[in-house]
Amino acid sequence: MKRIFTNETPSHKGEKVKIAGWIDGRRDHGKITFIDLRDKEGVAQCVSTPQQAETYKTAQALRSEWVVEIEGTVQERPQAMKNPAIATGEIEIAAEKIVIFSQAKTLPFTIDTNGYDLNEEKRLQYRYLDLRRKRLKENLTKRHTVFGFVREFLSNEGFIEIETPLLTKSTPEGARDFVVPSRLYAGKFYALPQSPQQYKQLLQVAGFERYFQFARCLRDEDPRADRQPEFTQLDLEMSFVEREDVMELNEQLLIALVKKLYPKKEIQEIPFPQLLYKDVIQKYGTDRPDLRKDKNNPDLLAFCWVIDFPFFEKDKETNGWTFTHNPFSAPKPEYMNDLMAKRNIAEILTSQYDVVLNGMEIGGGSIRNHQPEALEQVFEIMGYEKERIQANFGHMLEAFSYGAPPHGGIAWGFDRLMSLLQSEQSIREVIAFPKTGDSRDLLMQSPSEISEQQLKELHLKIETKSQKKS
Amino acid sequence: MKRIFTNETPSHKGEKVKIAGWIDGRRDHGKITFIDLRDKEGVAQCVSTPQQAETYKTAQALRSEWVVEIEGTVQERPQAMKNPAIATGEIEIAAEKIVIFSQAKTLPFTIDTNGYDLNEEKRLQYRYLDLRRKRLKENLTKRHTVFGFVREFLSNEGFIEIETPLLTKSTPEGARDFVVPSRLYAGKFYALPQSPQQYKQLLQVAGFERYFQFARCLRDEDPRADRQPEFTQLDLEMSFVEREDVMELNEQLLIALVKKLYPKKEIQEIPFPQLLYKDVIQKYGTDRPDLRKDKNNPDLLAFCWVIDFPFFEKDKETNGWTFTHNPFSAPKPEYMNDLMAKRNIAEILTSQYDVVLNGMEIGGGSIRNHQPEALEQVFEIMGYEKERIQANFGHMLEAFSYGAPPHGGIAWGFDRLMSLLQSEQSIREVIAFPKTGDSRDLLMQSPSEISEQQLKELHLKIETKSQKKS
Numbered sequence: 001m002k003r004i005f006t007n008e009t010p011s012h013k014g015e016k017v018k019i020a021g022w023i024d025g026r027r028d029h030g031k032i033t034f035i036d037l038r039d040k041e042g043v044a045q046c047v048s049t050p051q052q053a054e055t056y057k058t059a060q061a062l063r064s065e066w067v068v069e070i071e072g073t074v075q076e077r078p079q080a081m082k083n084p085a086i087a088t089g090e091i092e093i094a095a096e097k098i099v100i101f102s103q104a105k106t107l108p109f110t111i112d113t114n115g116y117d118l119n120e121e122k123r124l125q126y127r128y129l130d131l132r133r134k135r136l137k138e139n140l141t142k143r144h145t146v147f148g149f150v151r152e153f154l155s156n157e158g159f160i161e162i163e164t165p166l167l168t169k170s171t172p173e174g175a176r177d178f179v180v181p182s183r184l185y186a187g188k189f190y191a192l193p194q195s196p197q198q199y200k201q202l203l204q205v206a207g208f209e210r211y212f213q214f215a216r217c218l219r220d221e222d223p224r225a226d227r228q229p230e231f232t233q234l235d236l237e238m239s240f241v242e243r244e245d246v247m248e249l250n251e252q253l254l255i256a257l258v259k260k261l262y263p264k265k266e267i268q269e270i271p272f273p274q275l276l277y278k279d280v281i282q283k284y285g286t287d288r289p290d291l292r293k294d295k296n297n298p299d300l301l302a303f304c305w306v307i308d309f310p311f312f313e314k315d316k317e318t319n320g321w322t323f324t325h326n327p328f329s330a331p332k333p334e335y336m337n338d339l340m341a342k343r344n345i346a347e348i349l350t351s352q353y354d355v356v357l358n359g360m361e362i363g364g365g366s367i368r369n370h371q372p373e374a375l376e377q378v379f380e381i382m383g384y385e386k387e388r389i390q391a392n393f394g395h396m397l398e399a400f401s402y403g404a405p406p407h408g409g410i411a412w413g414f415d416r417l418m419s420l421l422q423s424e425q426s427i428r429e430v431i432a433f434p435k436t437g438d439s440r441d442l443l444m445q446s447p448s449e450i451s452e453q454q455l456k457e458l459h460l461k462i463e464t465k466s467q468k469k470s
Numbered sequence: 471m472k473r474i475f476t477n478e479t480p481s482h483k484g485e486k487v488k489i490a491g492w493i494d495g496r497r498d499h500g501k502i503t504f505i506d507l508r509d510k511e512g513v514a515q516c517v518s519t520p521q522q523a524e525t526y527k528t529a530q531a532l533r534s535e536w537v538v539e540i541e542g543t544v545q546e547r548p549q550a551m552k553n554p555a556i557a558t559g560e561i562e563i564a565a566e567k568i569v570i571f572s573q574a575k576t577l578p579f580t581i582d583t584n585g586y587d588l589n590e591e592k593r594l595q596y597r598y599l600d601l602r603r604k605r606l607k608e609n610l611t612k613r614h615t616v617f618g619f620v621r622e623f624l625s626n627e628g629f630i631e632i633e634t635p636l637l638t639k640s641t642p643e644g645a646r647d648f649v650v651p652s653r654l655y656a657g658k659f660y661a662l663p664q665s666p667q668q669y670k671q672l673l674q675v676a677g678f679e680r681y682f683q684f685a686r687c688l689r690d691e692d693p694r695a696d697r698q699p700e701f702t703q704l705d706l707e708m709s710f711v712e713r714e715d716v717m718e719l720n721e722q723l724l725i726a727l728v729k730k731l732y733p734k735k736e737i738q739e740i741p742f743p744q745l746l747y748k749d750v751i752q753k754y755g756t757d758r759p760d761l762r763k764d765k766n767n768p769d770l771l772a773f774c775w776v777i778d779f780p781f782f783e784k785d786k787e788t789n790g791w792t793f794t795h796n797p798f799s800a801p802k803p804e805y806m807n808d809l810m811a812k813r814n815i816a817e818i819l820t821s822q823y824d825v826v827l828n829g830m831e832i833g834g835g836s837i838r839n840h841q842p843e844a845l846e847q848v849f850e851i852m853g854y855e856k857e858r859i860q861a862n863f864g865h866m867l868e869a870f871s872y873g874a875p876p877h878g879g880i881a882w883g884f885d886r887l888m889s890l891l892q893s894e895q896s897i898r899e900v901i902a903f904p905k906t907g908d909s910r911d912l913l914m915q916s917p918s919e920i921s922e923q924q925l926k927e928l929h930l931k932i933e934t935k936s937q938k939k940s
Contacts, residue, residue: 003710020875022875040628065873102840102873103873131676162614162902164903167917168914169914170916176927179928188919205598205599206599207601216633218637229637232633239490402535402574403536404537404572432632432673433669438654446637446660447637447639448639448640449657449659454640460930460931461933463926
């Protein structure tokens with residue numbers, strides 16, 4: 001007999017079925033034993049009585065979280081025992097055969113609560129048990145559904161998903177890179193991507209015109225409670241567009257996503273308000289304003305765009321110019337002459353657009369600087385010497401010299417967006433196997449030491465005398 | 471005016487349109503200039519005459535691969551000039567305005583051929599130009615379509631896609647790990663995943679029952695022409711299944727995929743033949759037999775399964791036992807007693823199944839050993855001491871002690887499958903930014919040196935005295 005899921009049992013009334021899953025609970029009521037069997041789709045109640053002597057004996061031996069398969073006949077529950085609150089509440093399965101696949105030790109914590117009050121390190125250590133929690137199952141299942149929705153929306157708009165490399169090159173901009181020592185090339189390293197920025201721009205030079213990717217990004221940042229060394233971004237890039245085109249497409253996608261998959265949520269204002277950086281800083285003291293008019297409404301989503309950021313700001317350490325968002329951005333068209341003449345630098349505005357939801361930045365992007373001469377100006381304003389520009393960005397400048405389309409794009413912080421949509425405080429609640437805020441994997445016990453042999457093959461020696469930790 | 475794609479122009483006959491893209495070619499015929507404009511959807515012919523003096527002047531200045539936007543009116547071509555071979559062959563666009571976005575240097579190679587005869591290192595160095603080639607665009611576009619098809623098929627079967635970590639733990643089994651030094655924890659390392667094997671099994675312990683992922687995998691292997699240090703696998707895992715269930719699902723998926731997306735291809739035999747390891751070795755001298763009856767038919771797909779592999783084989787170096795495929799596999803049920811008693815080890819068969827296409831292994835998997843005692847036996851047969859088992863696999867053994875379902879899965883070598891479906895010899899032809907066979911990224915020039923400062927932060931010193939290369 002083919003196993004069916006618990007939620008399929010009500011449509012098999014009077015028939016024999018086979019179900020399988022975990023013991024969610026067992027209750028003995030005199031000469032009758034009730035077993036709640038949980039599988040990925042829900043819970044079904046099974047009953048066992050001494051008439052089936054051997055099965056009854058097995059049923060009585062069952063403990064929570066044991067894994068079993070049960071064969072039996074689906075029957076209507078006595079009227080008084082019906083439970084309209086659950087999908088299988090009208091029926092029960094009269095157990096005829098029980099096979100035990102696995103026994104289970106007592107779990108280190110309960111899984112029938114939302115788990116917020118538990119020690120989080122323990123939850124992460126036993127993540128495979130923590131994930132049995134209904135809330136986390138729903139978070140990850142919804143994450144999958146959102147993946148699907150976004151992919152379908154973008155595919156229908158002519159985008160194609162393209163994977164970009166994980167082993168790439170270290171560049172000295174942005175956050176710190178994680179690096180990967182090469183065994184074949186002594187003393188050399190790959191870098192893990194902080195984002196697919198350069199690749200997605202090169203795909204525009206290649207003529208793909210509409211690229212997206214749910215991209216895995218890695219940044220070696222200092223410990224912070226709600227930060228992860230690896231995260232997922234929805235990364236997209238388009239050719240022959242202006243700022244408003246990218247904003248419009250993303251706004252339509254976000255609205256469609258909320259309306260379809262979160263019908264109970266309410267978007268405060270459509271179209272999303274577009275706020276100027278200088279105004280939000282003045283009015284809210286932050287460039288991530290929380291515009292919700294009713295902070296007590298957990299279903300209220302206040303999206304807005306923030307635009308017209310300064311392109312450059314003074315680096316506090318060097319007192320030279322540095323970029324505020326992304327060196328590959330184009331200035332707003334009316335500032336291109338200033339950029340080319342390197343004048344009024346503090347006044348130059350970038351084409352950057354950030355999308356903010358309930359006070360959190362959930363995405364940001366810009367129109368890019370597709371003219372190699374203009375991109376070079378950016379690096380020169382930041383004080384990079386010709387050699388450094390050539391060494392780090394020579395391949396981009398060269399690429400743009402073979403016919404580059406105007407292009408722009410965006411990246412969404414997908415974990416953050418999911419946490420807001422799922423009404424979670426922490427991004428760890430929407431990631432299957434998160435690390436701690438200080439980048440430890442408590443389940444696998446990573447990072448960990450590697451063997452002398454591995455070190456030798458990688459041409460490395462550890463310098464332990466400095467700040468050895470943990 | 472909103473820009474449209476070239477393939478949309480025929481439905482705008484008599485109307486004014488705006489298109490944008492790359493100059494695919496320019497021909498001057500006396501007082502008329504023809505411009506082929508290429509965008510992601512195809513090519514459209516534009517015409518310019520001296521009647522529009524300024525536009526004509528611009529048109530004559532255009533060179534191959536310049537990026538432009540053209541406004542003009544769609545008109546029917548003179549009868550003799552119609553080209554039924556292309557989608558826009560009935561019409562042409564009378565150019566009224568031409569905007570030049572970018573000029574282009576002469577490309578280092580031609581892009582209007584299939585490119586097989588070009589120097590591949592050059593192709594990889596200028597990958598963003600190589601990708602302008604129609605063949606490569608089609609390969610990546612089809613790859614996207616296959617992603618979508620597989621995702622929809624599996625989602626309809628109740629699978630959800632779950633991302634697993636990239637920064638994980640080094641284990642001494644299988645191929646070599648790439649490792650990532652930790653800055654926060656001196657002397658410690660993460661490992662990049664060779665596959666999500668342990669995570670996908672832990673997701674079964676968590677009760678997800680049906681998991682899949684297009685997973686990025688990384689292995690530090692020795693140079694070989696058609697191997698990549700990073701690759702993509704379709705990774706899936708199911709609970710409460712037997713070997714035949716996983717094989718059946720995957721066979722149905724492969725058949726549906728070919729029928730829907732490759733209707734010209736012919737599957738030689740359905741259901742796929744199931745061959746025993748001992749028979750294929752005897753008959754073909756390989757466990758990846760090429761069963762094609764007509765090797766000259768490029769559209770013939772001869773799938774088969776190979777099953778009943780030995781679980782263990784003698785390690786040539788140590789003369790101890792080692793696993794042939796995957797230490798987490800279960801033996802076939804009838805050999806479980808032998809495994810538990812550690813007897814007749816050479817005769818124990820594993821539940822492993824490989825799927826082979828035209829002589830290439832495109833996937834493999836097994837039913838897993840979900841009983842911790844049985845899994846321990848495997849490691850003991852291989853001579854691992856208790857401490858080593860505990861250190862490397864303790865978390866898996868513990869996980870299985872909290873109620874583990876019987877489960878099994880498979881991983882497809884997705885790059886290889888795509889290369890076969892696209893009739894390509896090399897997996898590099900179906901990867902956007904591949905590395906060389908010896909793991910160099912010629913576009914980004916990676917791996918490369920990192921700064922003294924980075925090394926210091928990572929608590930590392932390079933030992934250069936050994937075989938310094940490149």
